Amino acid sequence: MIGRMSKLFAQVIFVAIYFGVSPADVGAQDMTACGVVNGDNAQKFVGGPLDVKETASAPIGNAPGAYSSVCTYVARGTEVEKALTAPRLLDLTLHFLDSPDSMSIIFANSVIEYNQLAISPEGPFKNATITPLTGFGDKAFVFEAITDPKSGYKSALIVFYKGRIGGSIAAWKKPDPALETSKMVLQFILSRLP
Numbered sequence: 001m002i003g004r005m006s007k008l009f010a011q012v013i014f015v016a017i018y019f020g021v022s023p024a025d026v027g028a029q030d031m032t033a034c035g036v037v038n039g040d041n042a043q044k045f046v047g048g049p050l051d052v053k054e055t056a057s058a059p060i061g062n063a064p065g066a067y068s069s070v071c072t073y074v075a076r077g078t079e080v081e082k083a084l085t086a087p088r089l090l091d092l093t094l095h096f097l098d099s100p101d102s103m104s105i106i107f108a109n110s111v112i113e114y115n116q117l118a119i120s121p122e123g124p125f126k127n128a129t130i131t132p133l134t135g136f137g138d139k140a141f142v143f144e145a146i147t148d149p150k151s152g153y154k155s156a157l158i159v160f161y162k163g164r165i166g167g168s169i170a171a172w173k174k175p176d177p178a179l180e181t182s183k184m185v186l187q188f189i190l191s192r193l194p
Contacts, residue, residue, distance in 0.1 A: 032056045033071035033092040033167075036192050037185065042073040045185050046088040046173040049076040060095070069094045084147040084155065087174045090185060094167040100138070103161045107139055110159055114143050127154070133183075137162035137190050142179060156182045165193050 034054045042050055050073040060066040072080055075088040083089050097103050111130075118128040125145030133140040140160035147155040156179040157170040171185040172178035 031069070031094070031096065033069040033094045036094065036189055037071060037073075037090065037092055039073065041188065042090045045181060045188075046073065046090050046171055048088075050074060050088065050090075051076050051078070051080075053080045060097075063097070066095070066097050068096070085150070088172065090169075090171040092167065092169050092185075092189065094165060097164050097166070100161075100163045103164050103166045104138070107159070107161045107166055111141060114141070114159065118143065118145075133158065133160075136160050136183070136186055140186070142182070144179060154178060158182050158186050160186060160190075162190055162193050 032054070034052065034056065037045075039050065039052060042048075042052075053070075053072045053074070055068070055070040057067045057069055060068060070091075070093045072083065072092075073088075073090040074080055074083050075086045078086040083091065095103075095106070097106070114130050117123055117125075118130045125147055126149065128143065128145035130141055130143050133142055136158070137160045140158055143157045143159065144154055146152055151174070153172075153174055154177075155170060155172060156177075157168055159168045160166060169182050169186050169189060170178070171181045173181055
């Protein structure tokens, strides 16, 4: 879910850029997802010990100065590719664009894409829902689905934006509700963004 959703968000960014959103120089690429939520922070939210996989800064094609940053904390010994069944996870993706208008367009397109994923009968997730969230940045929604058929655990991915920065967060500490954990982490993230 996490990798597929991040890929989907990247596709939405590409479409928005292709249709006329042209990020200018965003400035120094010094803010990273793992810098916003470090290992100590992650353990406070989902427990530990944790392994980390990071992509500190990946340029967004055809968007000079724009970049994405991904930070995934997963229960020690769990392969990141199998994160959906991990007992503990904190997965943060941040996208840095040139303006709030650019981010707003991408967010609007992601709402459409996630709605289609939620209602698709061939979709990879059971009981998928998408719900708007208020009080989290400029706009946010949560995509919830049963991603671990064996346990029936419902994962939550919150897609959000604040100004020119947007992204997604999924966090859980099974059996605690993923949505509540993700909301706590998102509040922390938003407090650290400009």
